[in-house]
Amino acid sequence: MKMKLQSLVLLVLLCAVAQGKVFDRCDWARLLKSRGMHNFQRVSLADWVCLTEHESHYNTRATNRNTDGSTDYGIFQINSKYWCKDGGVSRANGCGINCADLLTDDPTVAINCAKRVVRDPNGIRAWVAWQRYCQGRDLSQYTVGCGVD
Numbered sequence: 001m002k003m004k005l006q007s008l009v010l011l012v013l014l015c016a017v018a019q020g021k022v023f024d025r026c027d028w029a030r031l032l033k034s035r036g037m038h039n040f041q042r043v044s045l046a047d048w049v050c051l052t053e054h055e056s057h058y059n060t061r062a063t064n065r066n067t068d069g070s071t072d073y074g075i076f077q078i079n080s081k082y083w084c085k086d087g088g089v090s091r092a093n094g095c096g097i098n099c100a101d102l103l104t105d106d107p108t109v110a111i112n113c114a115k116r117v118v119r120d121p122n123g124i125r126a127w128v129a130w131q132r133y134c135q136g137r138d139l140s141q142y143t144v145g146c147g148v149d
Helices: 002-019 025-034 045-056 099-103 108-119 128-133
Strands: 063-065 071-073
Touching (some): 025 045, 045 128
Antiparallel strands (some): 063 071
């Protein structure tokens, strides 16, 4: 019985580590605002919150393997083909980082890289989820009640 309990505790801990930090919507909005993301490159705070909800559900350790062999990493789902190096299909390293640096509970590297991505000519359109779920929509629901407006 003791061995089963220890195994269960270990399994729960491993799942928690694999999941990473998942932010609450308002905590994430406040953090983004404190890091200068509101109106950065004319992108509203609500746009950033919408984008990250649909890309990663605010999970710092989210990953997604794409059909072209690249991988999207972290809370912003930053693509390895152009923005970070992961030893795979990386053609460029626009953010000058290893992709694994985007998977920590501290989103500082991810925020800085997202700022670099949005300065690119594609801007916020670099994120397909933003185009699909956020562009041209009323996004007030993403920051309402968070004390950031």
